[in-house]
Amino acid sequence: xxxxxxxxxxxxxxxxxxxxxxxxxxxxxxxxxxxxxxxxxxxxxxxxxxxxxxxxxxxxxxxxxxxxxxxxxxxxxxxxxxxxxxxxxxxxxxxxxxxxxxxxxxxxxxxxxxxxxxxxxxxxxxxxxxxxxxxxxxxxxxxxxxxxxxxxxxxxxxxxxxxxxxxxxxxxxxxxxxxxxxxxxxxxxxxxxxxxxxxxxxxxxxxxxxxxxxxxxxxxxxxxxxxxxxxxxxxxxxxxxxxxxxxxxxxxxxxxxxxxxxxxxxxxxxxxxxxxxxxxxxxxxxxxxxxx
Numbered sequence: 001x002x003x004x005x006x007x008x009x010x011x012x013x014x015x016x017x018x019x020x021x022x023x024x025x026x027x028x029x030x031x032x033x034x035x036x037x038x039x040x041x042x043x044x045x046x047x048x049x050x051x052x053x054x055x056x057x058x059x060x061x062x063x064x065x066x067x068x069x070x071x072x073x074x075x076x077x078x079x080x081x082x083x084x085x086x087x088x089x090x091x092x093x094x095x096x097x098x099x100x101x102x103x104x105x106x107x108x109x110x111x112x113x114x115x116x117x118x119x120x121x122x123x124x125x126x127x128x129x130x131x132x133x134x135x136x137x138x139x140x141x142x143x144x145x146x147x148x149x150x151x152x153x154x155x156x157x158x159x160x161x162x163x164x165x166x167x168x169x170x171x172x173x174x175x176x177x178x179x180x181x182x183x184x185x186x187x188x189x190x191x192x193x194x195x196x197x198x199x200x201x202x203x204x205x206x207x208x209x210x211x212x213x214x215x216x217x218x219x220x221x222x223x224x225x226x227x228x229x230x231x232x233x234x235x236x237x238x239x240x241x242x243x244x245x246x247x248x249x250x251x252x253x254x255x256x257x258x259x260x261x262x263x264x265x266x267x268x269x270x271x272x273x274x275x276x277x278x279x280x281x282x283x284x285x286x287x288x289x290x291x292x
Contacts (some may be wrong), residue, residue, distance in 0.1 A: 132270075143270070188238060
């Protein structure tokens with residue numbers, strides 16, 4: 001049984017005549033008659049009784065008619081729903097985010113994307129900068145938010161900078177200062193991210209300390225959510241990180257910016273040079289959010 005046969009049958013029932021139904025359907029009467037006979041074979045019963053004035057429904061035809069009308073309405077609704085969904089299809093854009101990214105910035109960016117690029121369905125994957133760069137190159141991420149300047153063939157946009165500082169253990173003398181000079185960290189036990197997480201930032205930190213002639217007692221480790229536990233395990237006096245991360249991960253540890261020289265954590269947006277149009281749209285929009 002085919003939907004078109006049901007449409008032909010309903011048209012004949014509505015018109016009460018094969019001739020008028022054929023005209024309405026833009027078919028020849030013999031062709032329409034063949035289609036109705038095929039439907040009768042499919043259901044195993046006569047559906048129409050031919051009369052001198054046209055055609056009328058048999059008892060089997062009356063029983064089929066209400067079901068046929070319902071089925072055709074459902075078919076039309078299904079088609080309309082499918083077409084509407086096709087017009088509103090959203091393309092998935094996978095974005096990587098690093099530990100410690102400002103939640104306020106991220107939420108603002110997502111809200112902006114939702115209104116400015118509504119055909120983009122954003123998904124988020126938390127990963128280190130090093131892992132994200134690999135995933136973008138391999139096509140497992142469309143965009144990455146990283147703390148490393150992109151090199152090689154990757155495209156990049158500098159979004160924003162966050163000053164580095166130290167979250168100081170309560171009771172430490174640094175808590176009495178408004179800021180910490182890098183030279184003040186000489187001989188102080190400092191927990192900092194290991195090179196595996198942020199190679200460039202790690203190297204810049206070590207070089208800066210060397211240039212001013214200080215030797216902190218570095219405690220390099222890979223950590224994100226468990227900064228406090230790592231600080232306790234290493235007996236660190238302070239933890240080097242951004243104010244946003246310090247407030248969230250080390251409550252009760254006063255944060256002081258590091259100066260002379262100032263140290264910054266830079267967030268970059270990276271993506272492949274050849275990518276989908278929607279990814280380029282999202283990248284341009286995120287770059288604009290980063291500049292505001």
